[in-house]
Amino acid sequence: MIASLPMWSTFRRAVRTVLPLLLVLTASLAHAGETVTDMAGRRVTLPDHVERVLLGEGRLLYAMALLEGKDPLRRIVGWQGDLEALDPQTWATYRQAFPGIDRIPLIGKSSEATVSVEKALALKPDIAIFSVGGHGPSRHNALVQRFEAAGIPVVFVDFRQSPLKDTAPSIELMGKALHRESQAKAYLDFYRQHMDRVRAAVASVPAAEHPKVFIELLAGVWGGCCHTAGKGNLGELVQAAGGINIAADLLPGVIGDLNLEQVIASAPDVYVATGSRREGDRPALHIGAQTPADEARRSLDALLTRPGLTAIKAIREGHVHGLWHNYYDSPYNIVAIEAFVSWFYPGCFPDIDPAKTQAELYSRFLAVPPGGTYWIDGDKP
Secondary structure (H helix, E strand, O other), rough: OOHHHHHHHHHHHHHHHHHHHHHHHHHHHHHHEEEEOOOOOOEEEEEEEOEEEOOOOHHHHHHHHHHHHOOOOOEEEEEEOOHHHHHHHHHHEEEEEEEEHHHOOOEOOOHHHHHHHHHHHOOOOEEEEEOOOOOOOOOOOOHHHHHHOOOOOOEEOOOOHHHHHHHHHHHHHHHHHOOOOHHHHHHHHHHHHHHHHHHHHOOOOOOHOOOOEEEOOOOOOOOOOOOEEEEEEEEHHHHOOOOOOOOOOOOOOOEEEOOOHHHHHHHEEEEEEEOOOOOOOOOOOOEEEEHHHHOOOOOHEEEOOOOOOHHHHHHHOEEEEEEEHHHOOOHHHHHHHHHHHHOOOOOOOOOOOOHHHHHHHHHHHHHOOEEEEEEEEOOOO
């Protein structure tokens, strides 16, 4: 008995040492959820309970609101100020319904360079959701490393660079991250049903009849023509709708600039300008939430008076349209695709109705009304 006392003492010391470690490990496992691969290719273990969500960009509200039902802001503890700065009409719509939006802390203005690591960490989120590309923290931002070191999961999604490929998996990923899987599935069922209809329509049109399209991003804002999308972004949506994006083979990246002579020489059949808010005295397309159709049309017509644009075939022939710019970074992009189909093949596919699709999207999935103008036709010459 006396000989066994040292062994017993050693055992007790070992238990006292190991037990706290086991308890910590058990607690960690209890709070760990599913491990997923995000849209940046990173393996991320999701928390099993989420009450505090940090958004890398305010405009990620477009996606989060689809999943949050009647109280879309409740779990958001911080974001950048890009929603109010770059889409003030949508901001105002949410502010009317949810005045508490003013109290959501900002971690930056509307660019990655303005993001404050200290402000973001102080908000103690359960999870952060960032965009692969855009105005928020990028994959290698110091904030990502600091969050990872603090045990705060960071999930990257993409509605901007490759929307045709990444919208559905990004919504699915957000559904898992926010524990809103059933809501994500409902939206994806809606989204895929409409995409299937578009694909079937486009497949019925011979390739030789697909129109050439030039889409000018934020027309007028840059001081001249012609800022546009190549392979990716809204260029993908043009292709999905059965158009031939003239910039696809002219730009090396997703977004860039053509010169006016290139556009004229390409002889596009359809011209689409995108826009959003007023831009001071600069010509710009005023379109989106809370914007009357006549105002949107006047602003579109004014854009066409810029020097040299009437030499573009589509403008000369009156095949001119305007589109809400923020479809370029939104899971609502199916509405833009359907608007494109209606412009590229007028009267051919009456079952593809962007107005009806938008009305259903808002009534089923969002907590605010769709008031305003999100696409517009120019006046015929």
